[in-house]
Amino acid sequence: MPDPTPPDPEALLTALLPATGIPMDAAWRAAVVANLRVAGAIAASLQSFPLPDSVEPAPVFEPGR
Numbered sequence: 001m002p003d004p005t006p007p008d009p010e011a012l013l014t015a016l017l018p019a020t021g022i023p024m025d026a027a028w029r030a031a032v033v034a035n036l037r038v039a040g041a042i043a044a045s046l047q048s049f050p051l052p053d054s055v056e057p058a059p060v061f062e063p064g065r
Contacts, residue, residue: 006044009036 010033017024024032 006040009033009040012036 013029013033013036
């Protein structure tokens with residue numbers, strides 16, 4: 001199955017911001033959209049990293065191990 005098209009950060013912000021109830025100054029919008037673009041690029045990079053089928057997540061998270 002092909003990867004879905006990532007959402008447009010501007011449209012995502014417009015759609016989800018009202019649901020959060022967090023007030024946002026209009027002057028911040030460009031910076032927030034830029035950060036969403038960077039976060040999306042990082043996520044795409046991580047998702048595209050190939051892992052062998054033998055890799056399994058740890059059953060218990062143990063900090064420092």
